[in-house]
Amino acid sequence: MLNFSFYNPTKILFGKGQIAAISKEIPKDQRILLTYGGGSIKQNGVYDQVMAALAGRTVFEFAGIEPNPTYETLMKAVELARREKVDFLLAVGGGSVVDGTKFIAAAIPFVGDPWDILANRGRIETALPLGSVLTLPATGSEMNSGSVVTRRATNDKLAFMHPLVYPRFSVLDPTTTFTLPPRQIGNGVVDAYTHIMEQYLTYPVNAPIQDRFAEGLLLTLIEEGPKALAMPDDYDVRANIMWCTTMALNGLIGAGVPGDWATHMIGHEITALHGLDHAQTLAIVLPSVMQVKRDKKRAKLLQYAARVWNLTDGDEDGRIDAAIAKTREFFERMGVHTYLGDYGIKADAVPALVAQLERHELTKLGEYGDIDLPTSRKVLELSVAA
Amino acid sequence: MLNFSFYNPTKILFGKGQIAAISKEIPKDQRILLTYGGGSIKQNGVYDQVMAALAGRTVFEFAGIEPNPTYETLMKAVELARREKVDFLLAVGGGSVVDGTKFIAAAIPFVGDPWDILANRGRIETALPLGSVLTLPATGSEMNSGSVVTRRATNDKLAFMHPLVYPRFSVLDPTTTFTLPPRQIGNGVVDAYTHIMEQYLTYPVNAPIQDRFAEGLLLTLIEEGPKALAMPDDYDVRANIMWCTTMALNGLIGAGVPGDWATHMIGHEITALHGLDHAQTLAIVLPSVMQVKRDKKRAKLLQYAARVWNLTDGDEDGRIDAAIAKTREFFERMGVHTYLGDYGIKADAVPALVAQLERHELTKLGEYGDIDLPTSRKVLELSVAA
Known part of the structure; x- marks a missing residue:
């Protein structure tokens, strides 16, 4: 370990x-800024439940945080919060709303240009407290200190992490997800699956x-994911x-194991240039990373094949091929296509994606730092079509 | 769920x-009380490492916190800490030292008789911050808010939990365990195994x-436990x-599943009256609870048999018998005997143990609250000898 x-x-x-x-989790005297996205919380009753819990409090609202939240939008919330002297942020929505609200929390008291938070040029000394009511299971943002924000002006999709932006609390009520469209359920399952794989499919360090x-x-997602599509209101x-x-x-x-994260880094560039959903980019890139790095990931690929997919017969390379195929099939079964071509993106898009990685200095990806630009190019080329 | x-x-x-x-985790200006047990930390180098990390700080020491820490001993530490106006407690040792230090942390600022903390008559409004350096893997106290304290005068072994006594930090350095005697390793593994079983072996609530x-x-303890006895310095x-x-x-x-805890409650009384190690009492009681409650625990017993012990052949009762036998064998393999008789305790001890349960109003134990005094008596009678 x-x-x-x-x-x-x-x-x-x-x-x-x-x-x-939540009424017990936010001090009575705090001025609250409620942040949310496109307004689905007003259709599914979540907004009403939140407002009922906050009855009698001073609550401001900021709507319109988009998927892949943008710096441009979030800075408007920062202005509102500063103007109204807000004390507490309550994010109600999915990972984009929570991510965006973390940035708002850090940006409000930030001295200097808040873009420096994302460009990792400035130090966060303090942040407003935030809580969340999660309505879309996917990113994990409700229980971590990370945030990903896009700057529309420059097509930069950048991340920051800081212990001060852990949500103080997060409400996870499964009934709030009953009305989600299948596309968001499929995306959420693929997103989580890939998060697990990025921390699992590296090399063994004796961490059973x-x-x-x-x-x-992984087994739970494989079992429950298709059921979630088939039976939307099964609690x-x-x-x-x-x-x-x-x-x-x-x-x-x-904790205690290596991390890969190449799939995420390459995927972010696809979203930045082509607007694909985050999970779509992961479903495209992960199988190719498994293929291109199959030698260095061999031990864990065989363990994954055996323990997750029950693939124990045949030679090693056959089992690895089958495990990659099973992964791809699972993503497709969740309704998320696994090739760039499925989204109308062709081979001629690869050079610009590699150029983005270069511009963001993402030239040493993966658990060994050996996924350089030529390797990322290979991953992307393999991702174009079957 | x-x-x-x-x-x-x-x-x-x-x-x-x-x-x-730890030097970065405790503010520079705080007056620290270092708490420990019998002094093994002075032989194995842990004390020196701690003092080196705290060089230049104001550090007081309180030694002699015993296994199954007593109220009588801990109150002496409370007096010392109050007198010296201590700000931060650092527990260095095993679960007993950490448990005891949690009580000290809550008792120092407590208004009224600190015994009320354990008798659950008083409210904890504040507690001193504490950290821990763990040297004995067993109880889990290093990352929870629970504490068990014994009052020697009355043979009461009582517990309290409070969010204010979570350690701020806990250092887990596996090399500090290399010099532990085999008995403590065996006890630690049995203790943890039973903690898991108390939360697992109840009834299914669809929580995969x-x-x-x-x-x-459980599988990791089964694999690694015997290795820890055979190769004491395998990191x-x-x-x-x-x-x-x-x-x-x-x-x-x-989280999200029922808990049993009958084994712990019955075991506590055996320690209180006969002085057995905590884990010894668990190794004695758990197999009998599995046996006596086999009907209501049937579904999870079969799952346990299949997934943990690979027992899938034969009829259901045969598999359950085999799973109970495997559990007992594993405890014995860890050097922890599984019958009261192995410790010289005979059947005539049972009535006094049942009377203790009655005195502590522990008459509705288990995940259904259906382990009444006659059932506890049956569990104890079954625990006397093979």
């Missing part, structure tokens, strides 16, 4: 009816607990998926 | 060399993540056991 530090102070309030509990936790989460299915997506990226399964 | 609230703010600093990191995490921890083995024992009781695998 590798040395590690693990710290995660987010309080999780899980289950039906838990939105009401982390391995078994990761495999347990237990949604509960298991919701807890899986949170556990996939709260630091636990990654 | 059941509704739950999960909150665990303890920062874990895991790995060799991590004791040095919690089940697989619990099974992953990876000790690291895996140390992380297992922490994960076994930090709230995670118990």
Whole structure:
């Protein structure tokens, strides 16, 4: 096992009816800014539940945080919060709303240009407290300290992490996900699956607990994911998926083991240039990374084949091929296509994507730092079509 | 899955060399009380590492916290800390030292009789911050908010839990466990195994993540436990056991599922009246609870038999018998005997143990609350001898 530090102070309030509990989590006298996205929370009753829980409080609202939240939008919320002297941020929505609200929390008291937070040029000394009511199980942002923000003006999709932006609490009520469109469920499952794979499919460091936790989460997604599409209002299915997506990226399964994250970094550039959903880019890139790095990932690929897909017969390369194929099939089964071509993107798009990686100095990706630009090019070329 | 609230703010600093990191975790100006046990930390170098990390700080010492820490001893530390106006407590040792230090932390500022904290008559409004350097993987106290304290005068072994006594940080350096006697390793593994079983072996609530995490921890203890006895200075083995024992009781695998805890409650009375090690009492009681409650625990017993012990052939009762026998064999293999008779305790001791349960109003134990005094008597009678 590798040395590690693990710290995660987010309080999780899980289950039906838990939105009401937020009234005890936010001090009575605080001026609250409610942040949300396109307004689906007004259709599905979540907005009303939140407002009922906050009855009698001073609540401001900022709507319109988009998928892949943009710096341009978020800075308007920062202005509003500064003007109204807000004390507490409450994000209600999916990972984009939570990510965006983390940036708002850090940007409000930031001295200097808040873009420096994302460009990693400035130090966060303080941040406003935030909480979340999650309505879309996917990114894990509700229980981690990371945030990804896009600057529309420059097509930059950048991330920051800071312990001060862990949500103080996150409400995970599976019933809030019943009305999600299938595309968002499929995306969420693929996103979480890839988060787990980025922390699992590297090289062995004798960490059986982390391995078994990761495999347990993957198996649960494989079992429950298709059920979530088939039976949208099955509470237990949604509960298991919701807890899986949170556990996939709260630091636990990654503690003491190497991380890859090349799939995410390459995927971010596809979203930045072509606007694909985050999970779509992961479904495209992950199978190609598995293929291109199959030699260095051999031991874990064989373990993954055996323990997750029960592939134990035949020679090693055959099992690895089958495990990659099974992964791709699972993503397709969740309704997420796995080639660039499926989204109308052709081979001629590859050079610009590689140029973006170069511009962002993402030239040493993967658990060994050996995914250089030529290797990323190979990954992308393999991702164009079957 | 059941509704739950999960909150665990303890920062874990895991790995060799991590004791040095405590200097960054405790503010420079704080007056520190170092608490420890019988002094083994002075033989194995841990004390020197801690003092080196705290060089230049104001450090007081309180030694002599015993296994099953007593109220009488701990109150002397409370007096010392009050007198010296201590700001921060640093527990260095095993679960007893950490448990005892949590009580000290709550008792120092407590208004009224601190025994009320354990008798659950008083409210904890504040507590001193504490950290820990763990040297004995077993109880999980390093990453939870629970504490068990014994009052020698009355043979009461009582517990309290409070979020204010989560350690701010805990250092888990597996090398500090190399010099532990085999008895303490065996006890630690049995303790953690039983913690997991208390949260796993109840009834199914469609919580596949919690089940697989619990099974992953059990399998890891079964694999690594005997290696820890055979190869005392294998770093990876000790690291895996140390992380297992922490994960076994930090709230995670118990979130959203029922808990049993009858084995612990009955075991506490055996320690209180006969002085057995905590883990010895668990090794004695757990197999009998499995046997007596085999009908209501049937579904999970069969799952345990199949997934943990690979027992899938034969009829259901045969598999359950085999799983109970395997559990007992594993405890014995860890050097922990599994019958009261092995410790010279005979059948005539049972009535006094049942009377203790009655005196502590422990008359509705187990996940259904149906382990009444006659059932506990049956469990104890079955525990006397093979």
